Each structure stands twice: as C-alpha cells, then as structure tokens.
Amino acid sequence: MIPYGRHSIDADDIAAVVDVLQGDRLTDGPAVARFEAALGAVTGAPHVVACASGTAALHLAVLGLGLGPGDAVVVPSLTFVATANAATYVGATVRFADVDPDTGLMTPETLEQALARPGPGRPRAVFPVHLNGQVCDMAGLTAVAERHGLSVVEDACHALGGAAVLDGASVPVGAATASAAVCFSFHPVKTVAMGEGGAVTTRDGALADRLRRLRTHGISRDPGVFQEHALAFGADGAPTPWYYEMAEPGFNYRASDLHCALGASQLTKLETFLARRRSLAATLGQALAPLAPHVRPIPRGPTDADGWHLFVVLIDFEGLGRSRADVMAALAAAGIGTQVHYIPVHRQPYYRARDPDLHLPGAEAYYARCLSLPLFPAMADGDVDRVAAALREALQ
CATH class of the missing domain: 3.90.1150.10 (Aspartate Aminotransferase, domain 1)
Known part of the structure; x- marks a missing residue:
C-alpha cells in the first residue's frame, strides 16, 4: 500500500534519539533548546517555543494573546478542527470564513465577509491556515486585520519550508513578520516528523516567555518575576533553590528531549x-x-x-x-x-x-x-x- 503520507526516518535520526536515551535527560534537557534554535534558524524567528503538538501550539497562542469569553476568532472552515477548537477551549466564539473554492485558502475578501456577518463576540483575532502547504496572501490578510484591529496567528502546520511574499520579498513561513505568532505541527505525516510535536514562533519576547510558562503548568522559576518574596528568597537575599511560582494556570504541553532530538535531526534534511x-x-x-x-x-x-x-x-x-x-x-x-x-x-x-x-x-x-x-x-x-x-x- 502506498499511503497518502509517511515519515522518512534515517540512521542519523535514530542515532539522535538513541543519544538522548543514553544521556541524563529525557525531558526538560538540552535537546529541546537545540531543536528550538534549529527551527529559529530555518524560519528566521527570534523566539521559538517547542510544545507537545500542533494543537497545543494553537491553544498556547490563543492563551498567550489573552483571548476568551466575549471574543470572536475568525477561522477558515477548510482546516483541521484543531484550529477552531483552540479558540473554543478558552470560551471564545469561532466565526468561520469561507475559502477560495479551488485552493481552499481564506482570502482577504472572505475574511472581510466573515467580519461583516453578524455574530456573537467582538472579533479580536484571525487564524489564516496555509492549507496543503500553500501559503495564504499574508499581505492582503494582514491589511484587513490591521483595519479591524485583529491579531494574526498563522496556522502553518502544513507549511514548514514555505514562504510568503511581503513587500516584494520572500519571507519564510514562521518568521512572524506579518503575525503575532506562527504555529507548527511535526506529526509523522508532516514534512518534518517528531512523532508528536509542535512549536510556536514569534518576534515578541514577552509573548514567548508567557508561552513557555503556559506549556509548563504556568510555572516560572525566574526570580525576577517572583511575588511571594518571603518564600522565594532567603535571609541573604538569594533565591531559594527549590522555589517556583504559578501566576496563572497552564498545561503540560512540553515536548520531550526524545521528540526534539528527532525533530532537530529531521530539520537538517x-x-x-x-x-x-x-x-x-x-x-x-x-x-x-x-x-x-x-x-x-x-x-x-x-x-x-x-x-x-x-x-x-x-x-x-x-x-x-x-x-x-x-x-x-x-x-x-x-x-x-x-x-x-x-x-x-x-x-x-x-x-x-x-x-x-x-x-x-x-x-x-x-x-x-x-x-x-x-x-x-x-x-x-x-x-x-x-x-x-x-x-x-x-x-x-
């Protein structure tokens, strides 16, 4: 049987995973940072947050933007359900946009139509989907988004390695020059496979910091943000080595070193x-x-x-x-x-x-x-x- 899609795993991919298995850290280790750096080099994004799946990436992006009840998020109807569900998870309303009947892509015109259609919630964000790997008209979509005061999050789960044309230049998908964040999936049928895995890229350092907290239960170990000083610091003013704080609820959306080692190896190809x-x-x-x-x-x-x-x-x-x-x-x-x-x-x-x-x-x-x-x-x-x-x- 010739399947519609299949991963390509070579000896070097296997060796990368074995190296992690023989090391000291299976999760929260150095392979995660190496994968994030490698994806940043491919996309040109200054901040990369690896996570458990493309769905987790979309959910983190929604959380990171502070979307919730009373908000509406515009999503093209031609996509996997995760794009819409990410907004639903936080209590926001999904407003579906139509697509081009031949490409399946949301267009500036169908985005305008969705925004003009009455519905509950105040539109606050749009999630263009680069369906099948083909990149949306990001210049046109961002122009509409700016007129309506919308944040833009690209669902690029199909589009690693693609590029958008912005101001006459070719810009890698994931650079986030025309959006607040870009979400990727590394499911086995995608071009680069991690087994299961995802990532969010962004140019916003504060957003990236929040996404990292949210992927680990909302926990931070950064003394610079600690609020309970009596618990966080000793008599000498030094932070206590075991201390952490949860400023808001998050999720267990981490990607393990095993997944990230495979992903980093795959990115080289x-x-x-x-x-x-x-x-x-x-x-x-x-x-x-x-x-x-x-x-x-x-x-x-x-x-x-x-x-x-x-x-x-x-x-x-x-x-x-x-x-x-x-x-x-x-x-x-x-x-x-x-x-x-x-x-x-x-x-x-x-x-x-x-x-x-x-x-x-x-x-x-x-x-x-x-x-x-x-x-x-x-x-x-x-x-x-x-x-x-x-x-x-x-x-x-």
Missing part, C-alpha cells in the same frame, strides 16, 4: 525533503494531465514558495458519475491510499448547532471535489506512474 516533494508533485501533475478537465491539481503559486505537505486534486465526481467513496475504494484495492482534507469545520455537529444556517459555498465546493493523493519523499518515481494509472482506472 528539510531542503532535501522539500526538493523531493516538489519533484514528485511536478511529475504527478504531468502524469495526471490527460485526465483534465475532470481531474486537476489544485492551482499553486508561480514560485516554489510552497511547503508541499499534501498533493490534492479536484475531481468532478458528479460529472464523471462516480462517488468519491467508490473511487477511494477502487484506489485502495489497487494499493493506493488517499484521504480527504478536510470536512468543512462549520459542518461539524458541534459548530453546526451554533450556526445552523451558515452556508459557505467556497468551502463546500472545495470539499465536494478534493482528494489527497500520495506524496512523501520515500516515494519512488515508479510510484507516481502507479498512482496516476490507478486513478485513471478508478475513474473509468
């Missing part, structure tokens, strides 16, 4: 991974060209500034007289794994109950046609021909 994904995507696109117009890859930007997490095609199932379920079953029988990314979140029962009449035609048109085909660095060139041939057969 990021450009190699991306180059292979781009090559495979170009070859697969050519192999599928004879199936047009009924099958076409989602349109991509004119440059290589794409994280290439997923290879998604838009299929006219209705015009072909085939159901998506039947096509996926036929592909599975041929040894080809596929997936659907994603069911529009506004159609999920929890959110549908809160806005039963919401209709987002772009998201629903994208969802009706999308199918994720295999794309990962370990694919052989022959696998591309096998995928294309199996899809042709499944659609006949």
Whole structure:
C-alpha cells in the first residue's frame, strides 16, 4: 500500500534519539533548546517555543494573546478542527470564513465577509491556515486585520519550508513578520516528523516567555518575576533553590528531549525533503494531465514558495458519475491510499448547532471535489506512474 503520507526516518535520526536515551535527560534537557534554535534558524524567528503538538501550539497562542469569553476568532472552515477548537477551549466564539473554492485558502475578501456577518463576540483575532502547504496572501490578510484591529496567528502546520511574499520579498513561513505568532505541527505525516510535536514562533519576547510558562503548568522559576518574596528568597537575599511560582494556570504541553532530538535531526534534511516533494508533485501533475478537465491539481503559486505537505486534486465526481467513496475504494484495492482534507469545520455537529444556517459555498465546493493523493519523499518515481494509472482506472 502506498499511503497518502509517511515519515522518512534515517540512521542519523535514530542515532539522535538513541543519544538522548543514553544521556541524563529525557525531558526538560538540552535537546529541546537545540531543536528550538534549529527551527529559529530555518524560519528566521527570534523566539521559538517547542510544545507537545500542533494543537497545543494553537491553544498556547490563543492563551498567550489573552483571548476568551466575549471574543470572536475568525477561522477558515477548510482546516483541521484543531484550529477552531483552540479558540473554543478558552470560551471564545469561532466565526468561520469561507475559502477560495479551488485552493481552499481564506482570502482577504472572505475574511472581510466573515467580519461583516453578524455574530456573537467582538472579533479580536484571525487564524489564516496555509492549507496543503500553500501559503495564504499574508499581505492582503494582514491589511484587513490591521483595519479591524485583529491579531494574526498563522496556522502553518502544513507549511514548514514555505514562504510568503511581503513587500516584494520572500519571507519564510514562521518568521512572524506579518503575525503575532506562527504555529507548527511535526506529526509523522508532516514534512518534518517528531512523532508528536509542535512549536510556536514569534518576534515578541514577552509573548514567548508567557508561552513557555503556559506549556509548563504556568510555572516560572525566574526570580525576577517572583511575588511571594518571603518564600522565594532567603535571609541573604538569594533565591531559594527549590522555589517556583504559578501566576496563572497552564498545561503540560512540553515536548520531550526524545521528540526534539528527532525533530532537530529531521530539520537538517528539510531542503532535501522539500526538493523531493516538489519533484514528485511536478511529475504527478504531468502524469495526471490527460485526465483534465475532470481531474486537476489544485492551482499553486508561480514560485516554489510552497511547503508541499499534501498533493490534492479536484475531481468532478458528479460529472464523471462516480462517488468519491467508490473511487477511494477502487484506489485502495489497487494499493493506493488517499484521504480527504478536510470536512468543512462549520459542518461539524458541534459548530453546526451554533450556526445552523451558515452556508459557505467556497468551502463546500472545495470539499465536494478534493482528494489527497500520495506524496512523501520515500516515494519512488515508479510510484507516481502507479498512482496516476490507478486513478485513471478508478475513474473509468
């Protein structure tokens, strides 16, 4: 079976994890700092906070911005549920934005439409999602956000290695030059795998400090912020070595040294991974060209500034007289794994109950046609021909 996505683990990745296992610290050790420094070098962000998952990263960002009841957060409906849930966790209202029907990306126009639509809560933040690895129009989105006084948090869980165009320059995703924070996932199907893991990048040092506290139960061991001086300091004025304080509740969202050692090793191969994904995507696109117009890859930007997490095609199932379920079953029988990314979140029962009449035609048109085909660095060139041939057969 060729899965739709798979991690690529080499001997050096295994050696990095074994080195931690043979060391003194399995968590809260030096591998975490090394991973954060490596991700900072890749993204250009001055502050990186590693955490347990992409979902934890999104939740930490919401907490760090102080969002809560009475606030509204704009989220595109075409995303994984975690983007919306992060706002829900803190009692904020999710306001769903529509997306471009061919790319699945939120646009400045659909953001404006979401903000103009009546709803509970005062809009305070927007979470653009770089779906499939393709980067949103950050210049346009931030211009809208600034007009409405919104904080911007990028959900870049698909987009490590991609780049945005800002003021005519290519800026790495994660640099956080157009946002308060950027959230990443290092799940095994992502370009860089940690097993489970995530990170938040930011240019705001105070926000980074708060995120570090929040990922560890809200606890700080910094004497400079201690409030209970009688407990914190001895008679000589020196801080007592065991002391810590919790100024606000946090979570156990730490990433272990095991995960971070693997992540740091994987980051050294990021450009190699991306180059292979781009090559495979170009070859697969050519192999599928004879199936047009009924099958076409989602349109991509004119440059290589794409994280290439997923290879998604838009299929006219209705015009072909085939159901998506039947096509996926036929592909599975041929040894080809596929997936659907994603069911529009506004159609999920929890959110549908809160806005039963919401209709987002772009998201629903994208969802009706999308199918994720295999794309990962370990694919052989022959696998591309096998995928294309199996899809042709499944659609006949």
